[in-house]
Amino acid sequence: MEGLKKDVIRHVVSSLGSDYASKSAYNYYNALALAVRDRLIDNWIKTQRSYYDEKAKRVYYLSLEYLPGKSLMNNLHCLGIYETARKAMSDLGFSLEDLAEQEWDAGLGNGGLGRLASCFLDSMATLGIPGYGYGIRYDYGIFHQVIEDGKQVEQADNWMRVGNPWAYERGQHLFPVRFFGEVKNWTDEYGRLRHTWTAGDTVLAMPCDMLVPGWDNHHVINMRLWSARSDVEFDLDFFNTGNYLGAVEEKIFDEKISKVLYPSDQIEEGRELRLKQQYFFVTATIQDILRRFRKKHQDMTELPQSVAIQLNDTHPAIAIAELMRILLDEDLLDWEVAWDICVSTFAYTNHTILPEALETWPVSLLERMLPRHMQIIYEINARFLREVERVARSEDCGQLCHRDLDHLKQRVSLIQERPIKSVRMAHLAIIGSHSVNGVAALHTELLKARVFDDFQRLYPQKINNKTNGVTPRRWLWSANQPLSRLIASHIGTGFVRNLDELTQLEPLAADPAFREAWRAAKLENKQRLQAYIKRKLMRELHTEHLFDVHIKRIHEYKRQVLNLLHVVTAYNRLRHGQAADFTPRTVFFGGKAAPSYFMAKRIIHAINAVAATVNADSRVNDKLQVVYLPNYCVSQAERVIPATELSEQISTAGMEASGTGNMKFALNGALTIGTWDGATIEMAQAIGPELLFIFGMREDELVSLRQHGYNPMLYYHGDEELREALDMLRSDAFSPGQHGLFAPLVDNLLHGGDRFFVLADYRQYLGAQQDVGRLYLDQEEWTRRSILNAARMGFFSSDRAISQYAREIWDVAPMAGLQNG
Template sequence: MSSDYQSVWRKRATQHAALPTDYQKHPHRTSEAAVQIEDDRTGMNVETLRRAFLDNLYYIQGKDLQLATPYDLYMALSYTVRDRLLQRWLHTQEVYLQQDVRSVCYLSAEYLLGRQLGNALINVGLYEQARAFLKEMNLDLRDLMEQEIEPGLGNGGLGRLAACFMDSLASLEIPAIGYGIRYEFGIFAQSIRDGWQVEQPDRWLRYGNPWEIPRPEYLVEVKFGGHTEGYIDPAGQYRVSWVNDRSVLGTPYDYPVPGYRNDTVNTLRLWSARATEDFNFQVFDSGDFARAVADKTYSENITKVLYPNDNTYQGRELRLEQQYFFVSCSLQDIIRRYLSYHSDFESFADKVTLQINDTHPSIGIAELMRLLVDEYLVGWDKAWQITRRVFAYTNHTLLSEALERWPVALFGNLLPRHLEIIYEINRRFLDEVRERFPEDEGRIARLSLIQEGSQKQVRMANLACVGSHAINGVAQLHTELLKKDVLADFYALWPEKFTNVTNGVTPRRFLLLSNPKLALLLSERIGQDWLKDLDQIGRIESLVADPAFRSAWQQIKDDNKRDLAEYILQFNQIEVDPDSLFDIQVKRFHEYKRQLLLAFFIVTLYNRLKRQPDLEIVPRTFIFGGKSAPGYAMAKLIIKFINSVARVVNSDPQVSRHLKVVFLANYNVSLAQRIYPACDLSEQISTAGKEASGTSNMKFALNGALTIGTLDGANIEIREKVGPDNFFLFGLTAQQVYDLKARGYNPRDYYDSNAELREVVDRISAGGFSGGDTNLFRPLLDSLLYRDDYLVFADYQAYIDCQEQVSQAFRDRERWLTMSILNSARMGYFSSDRSIREYSRNIWQSEPVPVEPESPAIRPAAE
């Protein structure tokens, strides 16, 4: 950590409110003298923690305080906290085994966990104790927390949702294990050079990871390639043997997932690939040194990087390898665990439920059939009954291009047995469909697991629907659009399978940890129950007219904005006004999310100020953040455009006193936790009918930001909860979008008829934001003028008008403050705890299993 960086964080730490003491105590409430003994290995009092911290620094990091780097200190503290999780963690697993519980197995290719130290300190009940003993040693807890390298094991809302769900599962005491991939390099580290996104390797494991424990004893083998051979077994049954041509070994790494204020610690198990033979001595001895380790390199590529670019055949093949690898590892592990206590598969579906987080793990349906039929000799019909009972599918997209399809040739080359199984599933399934819908070949073609054409493809969403007993969307509108459009034929076939579970976020990370000053204010006024029952936050609505409460709320928002302004100055060298309206859009870059629409609004204001230098407008700081997929050229061009607009606006004295534009590089969970509390206006402006749900909209509103948005995804439900008067609505509805496109949408008509829009486009076209280069942004403008797939032009004027309503509201600061409080107060529904309760009740049939303390001798005693 640089000295400048340290100084910024030390200053912030001294300003940051301490978390309330009661947050940090175990439910049994600590009496330090009651239990602690001199040599207690995992005691919870300040002195024992200090001793353990120094021991870990010395014996694990090999340093003393004189030689220790800030990262050494972070590692020592993390091991100290992990030590106190281990007893709960092991005991939780023992309880699950002893009670033979029904377990939720959550399969996700992404987990955006965020930093673990702060979350673990809060959940295990040690935040204030750690803060206290470090302060005695002239160390600052926040400085150490900032040393943690965030695991970038996801690229957006899918992975962040999975992490929220794991937190809620543990906090609600529901037996669960998450399965995923331990990517050696997570989502790339983003830097901005000359306005362009530059991707750099995310070496999150380069200094080790104190939160993981390798479990090599549970190594599994995963097969690829080869061919299949049929044979008749001794009982006269036809069987198939998969003769693979290569294998990869999967090693599990376990991460503790502690529940909040309970003794449950669930497990996240991530798989890492390694070769079956790391080193060929004979080849090495012959002098071919590179080939001697070629198998190791090839095998370990599978878990090398998150989502390799699939613009090439090799990239697509590697993606499929990744998905099959982690699913096969996970299913083999699940079966091993099950058979440790059962002799057959009769109760498998009663003890295991498998949730597919989008289509990435849907190959698991074919893999479970292979394992049951080929490896454990279960009959096809019985195996299919088990498979359909255990799998459930969450759809996360309305974009057809995001519904995975794999070329049959690639699929068969990599997974020949699975292709046979999918064809057999499809044959039987389509026979059922023909019985219900005779002579409806169009329906047959749409429902088939195989898409016909010049290049046949396996439809993974169709496989997920056929092989699951439940299908859910993640917001009310999203689920309705699945029923009506994306999965309409499956809904007609099995309407009972479909349900909605609107997404949610964990208030522990996204309010308590992110915004501790606000959390402290809430708890002082309404108690702490809101942390486990977010509906309780609604009680602050009765305080909306309380002058002291209002003043404190505004002061906290101002403090958070100043903190973000300091960060921007430090890392972007841009000075922004904390009193200006912080207008923020941070999310993955995609055309449907319409970062361009906000950028066009900025250019509109720029044009107005250039025409009328004395124009009075509400000062705004526009803040963007997010990454584009490396192969997504248009999204990367949009990032370049935003940074080009920022350069022009920020360097123009006539404009910059009113407007500033900031692009925060390398947006991740840790940066998001700083941004959400400082936001005034949350931009949720996707084209209606394109965003499945969104979760940043929830996090912003929970922290008191107001939303400007379309009727898309969970925006609809947020607006219903907070009230139309506290939400800035604009734009076409999903039905209007559909109707407009059906009639024939011509974006040029909007350009010709709207003078301000035309002025925006013409300034860009003339090189006004590209140093006179008229070609740089030509692809962007052509995409709008001749296609405008996401209706930026059609919604432009409604958006500009709505932004004027925002300005009017912000001028009345007392009105804005009231709206801010009401947004937070009415967000109780959007807790991931509520989402998990709905999954448990409606899909998983899972019940909480409380874990009682195993040994009072190493736990805080009850007073």
């Protein structure tokens, strides 16, 4: 402890240039972070050396998004110095918890996809897998959300304004990135046609490294984020022409590339700068991968034995064309050889089946910005379509007439003709990879049977499932110390590394003393949230209420509106005196809407309007409260999830690829109210469906309802409570003086086809909520179920997920000797 104290004081003085006697929390947080980083870097260097020594196969995880959140507490726990740090800082006059609050969340992602990437890095480090995360260091992460007059307002997230003590910026290791220009043809010594991409604009990519430690094992891996730097200052011509201000303007223009994270998920916007971001990040990453590879290899055909590249959705899929370009134009390999290397190296994970989220880029844009890549994509497509024709003809399917073959080719082509000629990035990713995986069992089945059915027939071995998982280090041990300590006092701490060990809790579910201790831990978390809400929102929570929580991105398919209709109905029952047996509850909502997503923003407004009405109504507000948590983010999730008793996972069946929040809640002892969707299905199977509150139509039932003609009006006319709730929303019951404010929301349900079947599931949802309320009155039974839920969550560790990727996709093994310290 004395060592750490000395290091902290030294950093306050010599790294931060401050007087250690002026006790600024900000300085002491930064100094502590630097002292922790010192302890990580030694292990990082040793880890990297061991990869070279053992000629280990490396895994590269390419993702446009990461959501690490705050690093301090997690790193202290992983290094096993949390207690030491707590005492050291307390000696210096600080509470560690307060210091940790000084850190800004690294919010370099939108939601599930980005957080999954961060959980996966944690698991690679813990399992001792030679992994690297590659991404972009956005200057501005996901926007900061404030709620003004009930509406979302976005503010810039300048997360590095005060510096980032965790990152190593490596300004000397720059990689060139080219755009635009033209392709020149030439003939090589064997008379083969060759291509060279020349001229165009050049930007530089600067690496920033953030270290990711494993749990108690001295293994530290790297998240390398690229930041755009102009090459103007390196090119004296720019200044020598005398146009000084012009040169500086160009510098600013270049550096725009890594300026901001696009704040939308599920909706594709097709902006030119977004494509620039993708290629910028991809080419820098591939250059870095090949640089490392070439240190020990000359023969490029050995690449797949040394390197696995995982594409996190299609966002980095241009990497396939980029690696082809290098192998063809720089290494001068033959097409077939280069293509085999690519397919054996790449693997692709799909995270959504919503059609509006499938990425396409206009051919005209690609031709201009990346002319050589567009040529290569055309060539990939031509060869692929010939192959499709060959397979289709060779197959013994007499029914396959030419007409069908033409249709098949149109459907699977990399190029889509309408509405404008574009490249389908998912098709590129599928053809260029040896593995295509979905993120939960149902999701993968839907990929095979619906979205990518043609590819499933062409390559029956390619599509596979890897159900998502979450890291128990952050989402149980670090976020929920009261519960973790209780668990550890009965079964030891092995569960942090091997989550299956939680099954040892099962017998304790029958033990009244353990149940009481479990409830006490939960209450402590509820009180901690209560204090936080009081501080931030100046509201008083009732900790004896059932805490019912719905936090995630705001999206129609996630059906926050269904939850809201339950709240309005509960409100009406209470007002009308028809709810004598109502179990008091507080309903929490939280989440960001894409700034361009009109309906999602209106949903936020509606939630806040209902909240204001309910909370102000003294007839009901001792029994029902609604809280909107502004600026939902990773560190907020870490506070809210441990305090949650009921987890809302109520997406339209078939639409949530997996969900990972669902796992974090159950791991922390919340019960789930949910639909038969995503990984919630597998959770129900692992836990026992009778221990969750499952309701609603299933995916196949929705397909047939859609086919037979779904008429939301039938539900409106047939259900008095539903009609009352919708009529209130449409009138100005929740928006006094602003008539029609929420009409778009209601119209969308009644006259817009209710694409997400809110009305179809309403009555069943109310029934399930009734069951929830009733069970909560029996605290012994509720607690028993809560314990069993957590006890059976072992499968949903990201360690299990990563082990499956390593074995079944990457063909890598954990490093010997590094796994256990």
